[in-house]
Amino acid sequence: MLLTRLERFNRRHPWSHNDHYGPWVARRVAASGARHVLDVGCGTGNLVARLRHRATTVTGLEPDPATARVAAERFAGRSGITVERADFAARDRQRRWDAITLVAVLHHLPLEPTLRELRDSLTPGGRLVVVGCYRDDRSPRLLVDLPAVLANPVVGLLRHPACADAPPPHMTAPTAVASETLAEIRAAAGRELPGARIRRRLFWRYTLVYDAPPGRRD
Incomplete structure (x- = not known):
């Protein structure tokens, strides 16, 4: 009852658990010194709006047509911001980013292959920042x-x-129920993202931060 x-x-009295972590994500991206950022599953662009003040360029990918249209109209004419109606699989595979962010997106995708592709999409020393959902088996x-x-x-x-x-x-963007437990996510990250830091968070979320091995950024 x-x-x-x-x-x-x-x-x-609705409010977004995902937006709650927006400032945290933006600070992690800024601390990495990233100039070019990819936001996967950008929704209507709330995180993009934060990242644009901390990076030279921000590319947002959003597969849902209605949501992508809202984001594209929101940033129309804004220098350094690109919104593409596409999912992560349709990204420019020749490009690498200094930081990649995903907020409540990873559980929509095949976990281990996606972690591998995210790792390979980072520049040397680049940072991956994830706020994710997990299946709670406690x-x-x-x-x-x-x-x-x-x-x-x-x-x-x-x-x-x-x-x-x-x-x-x-x-209002499409949602999905997470299928992996936090233990399974930790195990997959251990295989694909050595050194990733994962923490259980308030409001049924976890965070993951991974830094690629250092090297020269072009």
Whole structure:
């Protein structure tokens, strides 16, 4: 009964768990000194808007046509920003980026092959920053997730005090349920991204930061 009421309240005061980590992602990218950044699954461009102040160029990939159109119109005429209606597989495979970001995207893609391709798409010394979703196999879940369960409606009320009839545009892109556990993600990263730092985070997310071996950036 309590969880049902909380879910109903959260729907009336929607806010993006992904955008919550936007400042954190932008700081990690800036700290790497990246000049050219790729944002995979950029949505309506909220993270792109943060990254554009910290890099020379930002390329956003978004496969959903309606969402990509919103992002493209948002940044039309902005120097250094490119939004492409494409998924990661359709990227320019001849190009390498100083930083690549994915927020709530990796679980849409085949995990291990994608990690390998992300690694190979970085320039020497480049940085991969991921905010991801995972399948929680812990039990009991409610006790472990209690801080997030309690904080979620508070943050929603503060960020979206007026009751909403529908989620905002940046929360309408297609979603998917994560299939890998955090242990499985750690294992795959250990094989493909040696030295990656992975942490479980609040609001049912994890973060991953990987730095490619150093070398000269062209």
